[in-house]
Amino acid sequence: MPNGTRFDGLKMMAGQGGVSRRDFMKFCGLMATFIGLGPGFAAEVAHALTTKKRPSVVYLHCAECTGCTEGLLRAYEPYFDEIIMSTISLDYCETVMAAAGTAAHAALEKAITNPEGFICVIEGGIPTFHGGEYGKVGGETMFQLCARVASKAKATIAMGSCASFGGVQAARPNLSGAKGVNEALKAVGVNAINIAGCPPNPMNFVGTVVHLLTKGMPDLDHWNRPTLFYGDTVHSQCPRQKHFNSGEFALSFDSPEAKKGWCLYKLGCKGPYTYNNCPTALFNQVNWPVKAGAPCIGCSEPNFWDDYSPFFHPIEDGPKG
Amino acid sequence: MLRNMLLFVSLTAMLIFAVTTVLAYEVPDKVLIERPKGNQKLNSWVAPVSFPHGFHAIRLACRDCHHKETDKTLGKYVPCRQCHTDDDPTAESGFYRAWHSPGPPSCLGCHTQMRSEGGKNPVGCTTACHKPK
Secondary structure (H helix, E strand, C coil): CCCCCHHHHHHHHHHHCCCCHHHHHHHHHHHHHHCCCCHHHHHHHHHHHHHCCCCEEEEEECECCCHHHHHHHCCCCCCHHHHHHHHCEEEEECCCCCCCHHHHHHHHHHHHCCCCCCEEEEECEECCHHHHCCCEECCEEHHHHHHHHHCCCCEEEEEHHHHHHCHHHHCCCCCCCCECHHHHCHHHCCCCEEECCCCCCHHHHHHHHHHHHHCCCCCECCCCCEHHHHCCECHHHCCCHHHHHCCCECCCCCCHHHHCCCECHHHCCCHHHCECCHHHHCECCCECHHHHCCCCCCCCCCCHHHHCCCCCCCCCCCCCC | CHHHHHHHHHHHHHHHHHHHHHHCCCCCCCEEECCCCCCCCCCCCCCCEEECHHHHHCCCCHHHHCCCCCHHHCCCCCCHHHCCCCCCCCCCCCHHHHHCCCCCCCHHHHHHHHHHCCCCCCCCHHHHHCCCC
16 A cells, blocks of 8 residues: 555645656556566666657547546556656646636647647547537537548557547447547548556556657557557456355355355456456555455446446356357 | 260269269367366366357367467377466466467467457356366
């Protein structure tokens, strides 16, 4: 467990006026390990992050709950929010920018005409029915805005399951015709990296950005997710797997078996069908759903709201005939 | 004219019959997938899986699953477990990973992918393959 609270950490940071060299190197070491270079490459990561000009990032919000941004902002030790701020130049992000109204829009226009290019991050599904009129920013539909911005970007990252695959608003009956970034913007040549999850681990997002800056494009799987983070099932990495293997299943949440940490498969765990690194990366280096006693709901899989629900029952789908 | 046509049809039929007789090989309807001998069991309750081979054979090309086979080995395809023998569940082409890898030709990989693309194929551990007795 990390020492102290997030608030204590922020108070300490406030007096320092930025990220200390020690914190920064710690972050670089962690990142080098996380993207598969090994801790010895911390200096290389630090070099790549500090010598290049800070890349401009435009962060767009579509049909979403802002949970992904909130998750990113609450990343703990090292403080990703501060480090991200000093590593990238976040030129447009509706959640954290100080500007509002026309000033915010002017910042966006300035960022997308930057001759050095920019990275576009999209959070949330894109409504497409009726010309996309279900969501507008500054009088422009989200569909139009994303197509205009993402088609000019050097790289596009879809942050969260909604941007990757449509998410909750694309679940049946999907009245607004919400789609993921790649599906909606294929016609304008967008091929986004999907950082799936609801919310995704902030480490996966930051790891992808660091990978783009240091080693270039990461390897992607069938669903355009980086295989570094989405290469294996939650089940294969689960600390409760030994209980699954020995047939020790908790049958209710308040049972003594659940308290003993038995397998949650019969309480609806979708870990065997879900590709993510939650058990090894942990959220904020503290915990993840199964460790907290809640089954995996399969949130990094396409259409998980329809295909893997109800959440607290195992899938009932025997072969037909 | 009619005689010629009849001759042609009967000759063609005979040729097809001859070719199919030479090339005939058995496509099993059910295959019992067992651990290779001497392979350590990973799990206490999972029994050998009765795989509906025929069901898959009429829906997919043979080489979708028999990924190392060629035209020359037609009719002599080997079972998965002849190569995928390692009992370490993390070994990339081990026994466990042969059925549980991210994409085709692994069973679970193909089923999850098709399900996410709108298919209704089963993926549940205890409902699709490993039904408890």
